[in-house]
Amino acid sequence: MTETSVGVPMSGTDGPAGAALEGAAKVLRRAANLHTALAGLMLLVAVVAASRLVPGLYDLVRSVFLARYGGVGDAALAIVIIFALVNISALLVIMVSVLAREIWALPGLLLLMVVNLAVLLIMGYTPSLITLVFGTWAMLRLLRAPNLLRINPVMVRELRGRMRGARAFVVMTIYLALMSGFALLLYVVFSTASSLNASAATGQIGRVLFAGVVGIELLLIIFIAPSFTSGAITGERERQTYDLLRTTLLATPSFITGKLESSLGYILLLLLAAIPLQSLAFLFGGVSETEVILAFLILALTAVTFGTFGIYFSATQPRTLAASVRTYGTIAAWAFVVPLVIGFIVNLVQTGIFGNANAPNAPGLEAVLNYANLLLTSTNPFATAVQTQRLLVEQQVIGLYSVTLSSDGSTIPMISPWVVFSTLYLTVAATLIVLTIRQTQQVDVNS
């Protein structure tokens, strides 16, 4: 590494150490592929099982993949699918981090393996073995070149620039001022409206304040996150620094992850800064810690996923303006238009068929409509937050619960939307990161 004299190539990603990194990444990708195959298989099983042609299929799944899980078989199937999707996303993200030579690649992989081991021990989730075996294999390869892992230079540079001067603090001040003002407004309006029965209303005030702050925070994040990332690559092109970077030894994955880390790091700072404001609700009661944690999770995942939307279009579009327009357009379509329009239709169908006294006996259709509703709720962060909180407050449900079908009185397992939301958003984000890297490399070759 230190040998830099003329003509002698420095060890880099194309030396034997680099080959170790690439080998580790390949192993991780294989593990992700296996999990993908498993998830696909489980979806197929779900379709077959739902048709009730093969009895006992759910229990087979449970005994093979979730031996220690005590719940019903069809809930077990859902858990297997969700775990598989989480594993896919995590493995893909760690694969990218290995290629980008991120310093957190090794601890990240270790953490994933520990989580998988825990799930294996607690619930008997056997597909964890895929991650454990391949993870160990990748780890062994990684350990051959641990000195190649480093702090991302792009992230360091971006954060230095971003935090310099007044701009970063002005943005944060405006953001906090907006939310504080909004919270104050909510408080004033709500407390005067319910001033008569003060003691009963405090819990209500707390809940309204919390929901209001999280709501406006979500709205701000949806606008801020893509604006940070949609100029990430196009901005370099416009400043004519992109060619400089491409002639260095900086690998594309490093470039992309560095950009993502710096913008998401700043957004995370904004989210953390707003937690005291959310916690104001504790003064009035009516809000639990679980709600605060779940709200933070939904906010963070919204920021990450919409941030990756931005960077994806920044890689495919030549100009920042075009990238921004496409990013916001896609976000609007994905999180608002599609769930609203289709959700409206699904609801219409559902109430039309099952909403009256003489509902037809079609449990299959009703179950499908219920799941479609869940999926549509989970694409929109607002709907997810509202529905999750409703379940938490009214039924004390965090994860799984069951819904009784009006058709034949049978029950189907349902999941609180935040779980589906998290899995969905994590999967989309991981896929987009991989696509962005591929896209950037392709554009470079073709130019």
Place this chain on the structure above:
Amino acid sequence: MTDLIIETRDLVKKFGNFTAVNGLSLEVPAGSIYGFVGPNGAGKTTTMRMLTTLTRPTSGQAWVNGHSVTEEPRAVRRAIGYMPDEFGVYDDMRVWEYLDFFAACYDIPEIERKKLIDDLLALVDLSHRRDDMVDKLSRGMKQRLSLARTLAHDPSVLILDEPASGLDPRARVEIRELLVELARMGKTIFFSTHILADVSEICSHIGIVEAGEIIAQGSMEDMRAQIQPHREITVTLRDQEAVEAVKAIVSGVEGVMGIADLEPRAGRQRLRIDYTGDDEGVADLNRRISAAGIAILGFAEETKDLESMFMRVTKGIVT
């Protein structure tokens, strides 16, 4: 012949129907200062972009330091330091951070970077601006900082696109001196320019490019030798009649390559004779004209410089 550090063979780059580089074959010896000269739009930048792995050639081959630009781009990137003609500014960085960032992009470990940055800044004489913001620097300083950036990973070849364009005379001289200094340190310097004074003062080799093709290339000595026998004689005469007479006399003489009318100056007719003979022949020409009884107001031989050579070689194809 010394080792070639940059070599291209029949390099072609097409953008749609437009051919930017048309079968270009370059030979840049190791350790040389190579001036890549040509008018704007001749394909200089496109060639450099292919050599720096930024653009893939449509056809043809190119090697830098023995590595193919299409097969082993990372090895090529390690061997080159590239400075494009526009300065890429991160407006929110300090001078040392700018160098630190690019050094990190070249995988230089953090513990070595501080000393490296100090050395580089001292080399380009910017040590006193270490903590200033990059966009506050003058153009000449930015250019020097850029040059320091290209040196971060100790490359063997510097590929510089118009390093002296847009600089004031003083900054241009400074850059020129830096290039000579770097060549003395063993770097090969391959730079494009359309300023011929730069070339004649510092280059050891030159390649002239026109419409995507190399018209002439070689060492400066070879080039000078090629044009040495060729002389341009300007004859100043009183009137048009005398001009015709001189033309009649001179046109038959051996060694006269061409006769051209120049713009009359101060009412005097002027004539240019391209001649390839020696001193004796020049004297003889003078004698012949005098012998015909024509009054000669001026008879001057012009020293040939690079500019006129350039004009001659690119004659007719200049776009």
